[in-house]
Amino acid sequence: MPIQDATSIYPAGLRSAYVDNPPDGLAVPIRAAHHVEILDRQRMVYRAYPEVQALTCGRFDGTTHGLFQAPPNAEAFSVRLVCAESEITADTTFTLTYNSTAKTKKIAMYTDQNSTPFYQVQIGPWQLASATTDAPALVLVSFAVDTGTPRIFGLYARFTISGA
Amino acid sequence: MTWPTYSISAGQLRSAYLYGVLIDRANHILENYTPVVGGISPMSRKTTNSGSLVDYCKTIITPIASRFYLNIVYEIVGGGTATFSATYGATTITATGSSSSAATLSIGPFQGSGTPALLSVQYSRDSGDLTAYGALAVAEATTHGIASFPPHADALATGYPITAMQIREMMKSPIDCIKARVPALAWFASTERAAANTITPGGPIWITHAYQITNYDYNPSFKVSILAPTATTATLIGTGNQQSISPSDAAVIATSAAVTGSTLALEFSGPVQSYSVYEV
Numbered sequence: 001m002p003i004q005d006a007t008s009i010y011p012a013g014l015r016s017a018y019v020d021n022p023p024d025g026l027a028v029p030i031r032a033a034h035h036v037e038i039l040d041r042q043r044m045v046y047r048a049y050p051e052v053q054a055l056t057c058g059r060f061d062g063t064t065h066g067l068f069q070a071p072p073n074a075e076a077f078s079v080r081l082v083c084a085e086s087e088i089t090a091d092t093t094f095t096l097t098y099n100s101t102a103k104t105k106k107i108a109m110y111t112d113q114n115s116t117p118f119y120q121v122q123i124g125p126w127q128l129a130s131a132t133t134d135a136p137a138l139v140l141v142s143f144a145v146d147t148g149t150p151r152i153f154g155l156y157a158r159f160t161i162s163g164a
Numbered sequence: 165m166t167w168p169t170y171s172i173s174a175g176q177l178r179s180a181y182l183y184g185v186l187i188d189r190a191n192h193i194l195e196n197y198t199p200v201v202g203g204i205s206p207m208s209r210k211t212t213n214s215g216s217l218v219d220y221c222k223t224i225i226t227p228i229a230s231r232f233y234l235n236i237v238y239e240i241v242g243g244g245t246a247t248f249s250a251t252y253g254a255t256t257i258t259a260t261g262s263s264s265s266a267a268t269l270s271i272g273p274f275q276g277s278g279t280p281a282l283l284s285v286q287y288s289r290d291s292g293d294l295t296a297y298g299a300l301a302v303a304e305a306t307t308h309g310i311a312s313f314p315p316h317a318d319a320l321a322t323g324y325p326i327t328a329m330q331i332r333e334m335m336k337s338p339i340d341c342i343k344a345r346v347p348a349l350a351w352f353a354s355t356e357r358a359a360a361n362t363i364t365p366g367g368p369i370w371i372t373h374a375y376q377i378t379n380y381d382y383n384p385s386f387k388v389s390i391l392a393p394t395a396t397t398a399t400l401i402g403t404g405n406q407q408s409i410s411p412s413d414a415a416v417i418a419t420s421a422a423v424t425g426s427t428l429a430l431e432f433s434g435p436v437q438s439y440s441v442y443e444v
Binding site for chain 1 (some may be wrong): 193
């Protein structure tokens, strides 16, 4: 939207109302559309938060952690875990724990294999512990595996955002 | 925060009302829009008994132009004190913590350089077992991060009526806010102790629906900055094009911009120490 100069932005439809009923304080000759657009752009800043946060990990000795930041207005999240197929040598159960709530996913050797050299495991969702969804919050997820020490190539946290 | 819709009537066209709405929201954004601009997660594989500062890891911070903090989640079991030291550019800040349960230690502020740059972290403990779960570099929460966001009410009050320039500033300021606090869409930092150690990420790394495109970005484009051996090539693949880069030395280096409106993928030909993906 092109922004007009200070004289022409005086709202024609509201000018008479302003002239007829001058406000007590300082008047603002700003179009309602401009006002709305400013508010919309402010809202966009919140929308600029990534809904997915991707981490890449190395090889870990059985237990590790992922640290994410929940964006404002986040309600819940789930985690996608990517590991090497070649390093899953038996039926393997992955456990992710958030806020003392553990969730597990078992990979059955062979039957869950696909055409890529990676396993992808989706675990969750968890409701965020904090009732305050206005500000961002740190989210710590611990990870454990019952068989072997497969490399964890990536942890992806996807947050569910309420209307902002 | 809820975003109520206001109907504008003549009776509401008063400075205090409009400025109040705009400034309250602007302050709220600056206090809460604190995107991750880099991170180390996980930070340690095991608990450590180190009694001296160890050059533990380096992570790339996005081209943030505002101040930021490093928030470290840690615990030290068995009593004692942990010391964390973070270095960004010429600035080194040290902090100590002694929590026996998982807690956040904030180190900073660091002044963002506006270009991709390294943040290195060292730590030690005097006794007990220290576990550092992870660290996120996060833009500072402030109501004074960007001078022009928005024009201050007192300044505007003397400028009655509001000028077109002030309106332009208010419309532009949210964009400035995003550009001054560039979020990292994906990040990684080596958890090895020796600076030369690296890992080979599995790939490709797909970043799908990771970023809701702001509707004033007609051709959203992204870069990846990496710290890697010279033999490693990083390729950032967008729907419009793809860009590759190989570092010529240990410096942080960035690809040219890859354009995408939806999916973004990242591939490496070899090991990396750290990377960060961000919008430009």
